[in-house]
Every structure is written in structure tokens, then in C-alpha cells.
Amino acid sequence: MKKLDIIFKTLMSLTIVIFITSCEIDSFAESDEHSFGEIIAPSNVQITANVVGQDADNPNGDGSGEVEFTVTADNAISYKFVNGGAETVKAxxxxxxxxxSLGVNSYTISAIAMGAGGTTSSQNITVDVLVSYVPPAELIAALTTGTWKMSKDEKGHLGVAAGLNADNSANAANWGAPIPWWWSADPLAKANTAIYDDRYTFSDWDADAGKGKFSFNVGPDGAIFGKEEPMKADLGGxxxxxxxxxxxxxxxxxxxxxxxxxxxxxPFTARWDWNQDGKYEDTDAGQEIYPGEKIIFSGKGFLGFYVGNQEFFIWERSDTRIRYTTIGFDGNSWHGIINNE
Structure with a gap:
């Protein structure tokens, strides 16, 4: 009997301890509860854009392409901007x-105001922005200095390779092969044609208008050299x-x-699907990438050997030498090298 009494008293003591502990835990739990108050989402989101250089005469800016955006909102903690899918947080x-992008283009920017508890509110704005290309000063200086002619003493001063023709197995991406691997002229190879006495002069560059004057002097022989088909079609029979x-x-x-x-x-970036010469290779895309410039002539302006195109991509350039290609009437890439006298 005494033994049972001891067991009973022990159980009662444990029950009291457990009850007291439970009360203490509940007491702490109640005291630990916090009130966050009402969660209010940001409101009155306002976004403004300042197109740099914008005025009455330049409604789309000064051509730099630079635009300053500002967003405000009530109850916002921070902000996020979204431009073309790219997000940037700005407190x-x-x-x-x-x-x-060259010319006048429209861009839509989203501004997201972020508030308490992950709440958000947003607003969009669309701006029209002018981007003007400014050619490298050293290129303009080189072109407009002196007179240019075919680099007749240099291997490859004329040449041809795969271009954009439909049956081109080389699969040129957008401007043909970077080197003339079908045919490359030896020095003075075309001495029996009209090309070597031709002279080219670039002058009167107007930076505001983005254009200049090109003069072509056919030389003492009064003739030029080129392909029969485009010459007859473009230049008068x-x-x-x-x-x-x-x-x-x-x-x-x-x-x-x-x-x-x-x-x-x-500006123009030429792409070529083969690893032709190991330069500028973009290994991710498996292409060679050649960032550079195009010279574009009005009318029937051209350089070197006439093949019916007025656009000439510059592969290499220095103050006294330019290596270029143009896509001919036949879809091939026609190469040339000119140098400064």
C-alpha cells in the first residue's frame, strides 16, 4: 500500500510539472505574437522620362540614345525597372x-514599385528615341586625306569568293567570305584593263548630315573595268x-x-559561318564575327571592279589601306584593296 502511495504521489507531481511547463510555453507563445499591421500595396506610381537633348528642335533627343527614367510611388520600399526583359533594382x-538601334525607335520601360509583404504596383512608359551613328573619327580622317587607288602591287587587290548566292554551299551568313579564296589577283594581274588609273576621292564630310562627297576619276583612258551584265543594265548599255x-x-x-x-x-557586323581564318571567331555561335563599317554610295557610285552594288563592307582598315567586299549581281562576294597615294 505504501508503495502504491509513493507511485501516486510521483505521478501527481509529474502532472503538475507538465501543466506548469505547458502554461509557461503558452504564455511565451502569447507574448511572442507580433502585429504587422495592415499591408498596403504601393499606389500612385508615376514614371517620367528625360530624353537627353530633347527640345523643340530635337523632339527625340540629341542622337546619343540616352534617356533618364525616374519613378515615384506612395508606400514603396524600392523600385525595379524592366527594359526588354532585363530587370534592374534601384532603391x-x-x-x-x-x-x-539607329534611327528613331519606340521603347517601352516598365517601372515596378515594391512595397511591404512583397506587394507591387507598376506603370509603363513609352518613349521615342533618336540614335545617330557617328563614324570613327580616324576613318573619316583617313578617307578624306589624299586620293585613293587600287593597291595594284599587292596580292589579293582584287578577288572573289562565296557570297549570298542561293547555291552557295559555304552558307555565308550575311556578307560573304572574309577572304577571296576562289580567286585572288596577283600583283599587276589586271594591267591590261582600265582599273589601275582610276582615282577615288572622299571629301566634304558633313558630320551633322552624316554624309560626304565621293569623286571618281576614270583616268586618262576614260574607261572603267567590270562585269558585262550589271554594266549594261545599270550604266547605259x-x-x-x-x-x-x-x-x-x-x-x-x-x-x-x-x-x-x-x-x-x-555600322555593320559581318558574319561568316565557317572558321575561315581564325579571326574574331564566336565559338558559341560557331561563326566568325566581324564588327565594322559599310561605305554606301548614292546613285551608281562604286569602288574598283563594277559588279552592280553600291555598298562596300570594310574588313580591314588603316590610315592608308582599306580591304573591302561588295556583294555582286551574281551573289558572290567581290573583294578589293585600295591604298592612299
Whole structure:
């Protein structure tokens, strides 16, 4: 009996301890409860854009492409901007974007105000922005200094390779092969044609207008050199010239006059699907990437050997030498090298 009494008293003591402990835990739990108050989402989101250089005469800015954005809101803790899917958090609600697409383009920017408890509110703004290309100063300086001619003493001063023709197995991406691997002229290889006495002069560059003057002097022989088909189609029939016939169908001495046209320069990135020469290879895309410039002539302006195009991509350049290609009437890439006298 005494033993049972001891067991009973022990159980009662444990029950009291457990009860007291439970009360203490509940007491702590009650005292630990906090009130966060009402969660209020940001409101009155306002976003403004300052297009740099914008005024009555330049409604889309000064051509730099720079725009300053500012967002404000009530009850906001921080802000996020979204431009083309790219997100940037800015605690002060201010960011500057520099756009790069040439000409006047529209851009939509989203501003997100972030508040307590993960709440958000947003607002969009669309701006029209002018981006003007400014050619490298050293390129303009080189072009407009002296007179240019074919680099006749250099291997490869004329040449041809795969371009954009439909049956091109080399699969050029957008401007043909970077080197003339089908045919590359030896020094003085075309001495029996009209090309070596031609002279090219670039002048009167107007930075505001983005263009200058190009003068083509046909030299003492009064003729130019090029492909029969585009010459007849573009320049006024055969003009009494005799074609070389099969296989090249060229006019070695095509009567022509001196002329002047305008030229402009635009940025251009050439891409080539083969690892042609190991330069500028983009290993991720498996292409060679050649950032550079195009010279574009008005009218029927051209350099070197006439193939019917007025756009010339610069592969390499220095103060006295330019290596270029143009895509011909046949889709091939026609190469040339000019140097400064």
C-alpha cells in the first residue's frame, strides 16, 4: 500500500510539472505574437522620362540614345525597372538607359514599385528615341586625306569568293567570305584593263548630315573595268565596249565619265559561318564575327571592279589601306584593296 502511495504521489507531481511547463510555453507563445499591421500595396506610381537633348528642335533627343527614367510611388520600399526583359533594382527609383538601334525607335520601360509583404504596383512608359551613328573619327580622317587607288602591287587587290548566292554551299551568313579564296589577283594581274588609273576621292564630310562627297576619276583612258551584265543594265548599255565573252563576260575598257555622288558610313557586323581564318571567331555561335563599317554610295557610285552594288563592307582598315567586299549581281562576294597615294 505504501508503495502504491509513493507511485501516486510521483505521478501527481509529474502532472503538475507538465501543466506548469505547458502554461509557461503558452504564455511565451502569447507574448511572442507580433502585429504587422495592415499591408498596403504601393499606389500612385508615376514614371517620367528625360530624353537627353530633347527640345523643340530635337523632339527625340540629341542622337546619343540616352534617356533618364525616374519613378515615384506612395508606400514603396524600392523600385525595379524592366527594359526588354532585363530587370534592374534601384532603391532610389532612378536609372539611365542608352539605346543603340539607329534611327528613331519606340521603347517601352516598365517601372515596378515594391512595397511591404512583397506587394507591387507598376506603370509603363513609352518613349521615342533618336540614335545617330557617328563614324570613327580616324576613318573619316583617313578617307578624306589624299586620293585613293587600287593597291595594284599587292596580292589579293582584287578577288572573289562565296557570297549570298542561293547555291552557295559555304552558307555565308550575311556578307560573304572574309577572304577571296576562289580567286585572288596577283600583283599587276589586271594591267591590261582600265582599273589601275582610276582615282577615288572622299571629301566634304558633313558630320551633322552624316554624309560626304565621293569623286571618281576614270583616268586618262576614260574607261572603267567590270562585269558585262550589271554594266549594261545599270550604266547605259554596252557604250560600244567589247565583252571578253565566255567564261568571264567582262568589259576591260568600258567608256565612262568622271562623276560625283554622295557617300555615307553605317555600322555593320559581318558574319561568316565557317572558321575561315581564325579571326574574331564566336565559338558559341560557331561563326566568325566581324564588327565594322559599310561605305554606301548614292546613285551608281562604286569602288574598283563594277559588279552592280553600291555598298562596300570594310574588313580591314588603316590610315592608308582599306580591304573591302561588295556583294555582286551574281551573289558572290567581290573583294578589293585600295591604298592612299
Amino acid at each position: 532610389d527609383g532612378k536609372i539611365t538607359y542608352t539605346f543603340t 554596252d557604250r560600244g565596249a567589247t565583252s571578253t565573252g565566255d567564261p568571264n563576260y567582262e568589259y576591260e575598257f568600258y567608256p565612262y565619265e568622271n562623276y560625283e555622288v554622295e557617300f555615307t558610313i553605317v
